[in-house]
Amino acid sequence: MVGVSVAERKFMHELVSLLDTIVSVRTTDGRTITGRLVGFDPDTLSICLWDARVEGTETTIPKLFLNGSAIMELWSMEKPFDLKGLRDRIARVYGYEHVKLLEDERVIIVAGRVKVTKDGVEGSGPIAERVRRIYEEFVKEKKAKEAGKR
Numbered sequence: 001m002v003g004v005s006v007a008e009r010k011f012m013h014e015l016v017s018l019l020d021t022i023v024s025v026r027t028t029d030g031r032t033i034t035g036r037l038v039g040f041d042p043d044t045l046s047i048c049l050w051d052a053r054v055e056g057t058e059t060t061i062p063k064l065f066l067n068g069s070a071i072m073e074l075w076s077m078e079k080p081f082d083l084k085g086l087r088d089r090i091a092r093v094y095g096y097e098h099v100k101l102l103e104d105e106r107v108i109i110v111a112g113r114v115k116v117t118k119d120g121v122e123g124s125g126p127i128a129e130r131v132r133r134i135y136e137e138f139v140k141e142k143k144a145k146e147a148g149k150r
Helices: 006-017 083-094 126-149
Strands: 022-027 032-040 047-054 060-066 071-076 099-102 107-110 114-117 120-122
Touching: 022 047, 032 060, 083 099, 083 107, 083 126, 114 126, 120 126
Parallel strands: none
Antiparallel strands: 022 032, 022 071, 032 047, 047 060, 099 107, 107 114, 114 120
């Protein structure tokens, strides 16, 4: 990203981190729309929501595209998964040289062959099994911490 400021890069990173999560949007005409953010245009900040619901109606819209100029606010309805924290936990066992976080893709690659996302671990063999245990422990701790805050 040549010519892009640190602030712009961080802003885009935060928006990317919301992909595949439930968000709500307040539009310029006052509507609040909730759905799964599946894509956005970085130039116009137009977005695509799946299974969108307009507050106050019973209608679900399978795919809704909103022009960025119609969006006043966008907020997350779920806490983002802490991939960096999980990467750090895995790296304590395997070393950072063997654990790569691909932030734009929201994936961790361990030893070049085990894939980890917020949904779980893909791969087989001893490394995958060990990473799966680390992942499960990490998720369990996060859930316990969240339950303790309520």
